[in-house]
Amino acid sequence: MAGVAGRLARNWCRSAVLSPLQVFSFPSLQLHLSGTAMRASQDDFENAMNQVKLLKKDPGNEVKLKLYALYKQATEGPCNMPKPGVFDFINKAKWDAWNALGSLPKETARQNYVDLVSSLSSSSESSSQGKPGADREQQEYENLVVTSEDGITKIMFNRPTRKNAISTQMYQEIMLALKAASKDDSTITVVTGNGDYYSSGNDLANFTDIPPGGVEEKAKQSAIMLRDFVDTFIDFPKPLIAVVNGPAVGISVTTLGLFDAVYASDKATFHTPFSHLGLSPEGCASYTFPKIMGPAKATEMLIFGKKLTAREACAQGLVTEVFPDSTFQKEVWTRLKAYSKLPQNSMRISKQVIRKIEKEKLHAVNAEESSVLQKRWLSDECMNATMNFLSKRSKL
Numbered sequence: 436m437a438g439v440a441g442r443l444a445r446n447w448c449r450s451a452v453l454s455p456l457q458v459f460s461f462p463s464l465q466l467h468l469s470g471t472a473m474r475a476s477q478d479d480f481e482n483a484m485n486q487v488k489l490l491k492k493d494p495g496n497e498v499k500l501k502l503y504a505l506y507k508q509a510t511e512g513p514c515n516m517p518k519p520g521v522f523d524f525i526n527k528a529k530w531d532a533w534n535a536l537g538s539l540p541k542e543t544a545r546q547n548y549v550d551l552v553s554s555l556s557s558s559s560e561s562s563s564q565g566k567p568g569a570d571r572e573q574q575e576y577e578n579l580v581v582t583s584e585d586g587i588t589k590i591m592f593n594r595p596t597r598k599n600a601i602s603t604q605m606y607q608e609i610m611l612a613l614k615a616a617s618k619d620d621s622t623i624t625v626v627t628g629n630g631d632y633y634s635s636g637n638d639l640a641n642f643t644d645i646p647p648g649g650v651e652e653k654a655k656q657s658a659i660m661l662r663d664f665v666d667t668f669i670d671f672p673k674p675l676i677a678v679v680n681g682p683a684v685g686i687s688v689t690t691l692g693l694f695d696a697v698y699a700s701d702k703a704t705f706h707t708p709f710s711h712l713g714l715s716p717e718g719c720a721s722y723t724f725p726k727i728m729g730p731a732k733a734t735e736m737l738i739f740g741k742k743l744t745a746r747e748a749c750a751q752g753l754v755t756e757v758f759p760d761s762t763f764q765k766e767v768w769t770r771l772k773a774y775s776k777l778p779q780n781s782m783r784i785s786k787q788v789i790r791k792i793e794k795e796k797l798h799a800v801n802a803e804e805s806s807v808l809q810k811r812w813l814s815d816e817c818m819n820a821t822m823n824f825l826s827k828r829s830k831l
């Protein structure tokens with residue numbers, strides 16, 4: 436057995452010294468890969484099975500167990516094997532991984548398998564060019580720094596000289612980064628800001644770039660982009676954490692209602708000056724804020740533009756916990772690293788269960804808010820406020 440296992444393992448990673456778990460889990464994966472194929476999406480699934488065999492780098496036991504579990508779930512459905520004895524470590528690890536998928540539908544398992552293999556293939560390509568063990572930068576973005584380490588993908592807004600205001604290109608980059616993070620092998624995803632601000636919200640210069648179709652066309656395009664942007668947060672499948680390092684304004688505040696946890700420095704503030712700008716709420720805040728803090732407090736923020744301190748935002752349930760700025764980064768990252776070691780599937784499934792009931796509603800709210808804003812952007816109130824800011828006559 437050890438000889439066969441060794442041979443199979445060498446195909447994967449020629450020079451690796453394998454632990455008992457690697458020796459046993461990898462051949463069993465190979466065995467299952469040649470098993471019964473699915474009818475629907477057979478091509479994608481089979482391609483993924485072939486891709487697994489071509490990976491240049493051993494993905495590690497945790498990922499191999501995940502692949503094993505998804506394969507079993509996709510082909511056989513929920514775990515149907517008797518639980519192995521406590522000393523049968525290897526089979527128990529495999530059983531645990533499969534059993535953790537609960538009643539995940541076969542189609543979802545198949546899709547997750549394909550997605551996981553695809554993220555492994557791309558990360559194995561990029562990591563073969565990167566520095567081993569380093570805080571790996573995944574892709575070049577102009578306005579973000581995205582890194583993955585210790586099971587955490589960190590998406591950092593990176594326009595500190597503009598207080599991390601979100602330009603049109605940056606909206607697109609955030610969507611891309613979130614979509615990539617939803618498929619990578621990290622356990623949790625963190626959004627934070629570089630510099631003294633978390634983000635000053637929408638870049639007010641976005642409205643100066645008028646396409647040939649005129650301002651109506653600009654408003655239409657912006658509403659579509661806004662809706663897609665917020666949908667990406669609504670649909671994000673793993674724990675999404677905001678590390679609010681400084682003041683947050685506008686859309687960077689409203690979207691916090693779609694995060695799973697919000698940790699804030701005591702230097703952070705939370706400001707949604709929509710009426711001052713002739714605007715109305717977005718990011719599903721018209722629904723999430725009254726739910727989180729009650730309608731009266733939500734009114735103060737969303738209609739009267741009251742700026743909250745981090746402690747006030749925490750008291751009202753928008754922020755999970757506030758830390759002194761001097762120890763903020765250290766304390767938060769220590770905690771996040773511990774959370775990232777919790778079982779990945781369990782966290783995903785728990786998030787699904789918690790959020791499922793609200794999803795449809797959130798998408799409807801997002802569509803409505805985007806369509807109301809499309810009209811607001813064309814109003815005199817909004818155009819004057821934007822012009823005043825851009826001509827440096829006003830600030831918040």
Ligand SMILES: CCCCC/C=C/CC(=O)SCCNC(=O)CCNC(=O)[C@H](O)C(C)(C)COP(=O)(O)OP(=O)(O)OC[C@H]1O[C@@H](n2cnc3c(N)ncnc32)[C@H](O)[C@@H]1OP(=O)(O)O
Nearest residue numbers: 596597598600635636637638639640657661685686830831
């Ligand atoms: C398009 C589709 C989606 C639309 C979704 C809609 C979302 C709604 C919102 O997000 S509403 C919120 C919009 N944000 C604002 O109104 C903030 C405007 N900014 C300010 O009031 C101030 O800059 C500040 C209070 C955030 C910070 O003030 P401070 O004095 O500390 O710093 P500066 O003003 O000197 O800022 C440095 C430079 O950065 C520019 N800048 C900052 N924020 C924005 C922004 N949101 N949009 C554009 N530019 C911004 C600022 O102008 C300075 O530039 P300069 O150095 O050239 O002067």
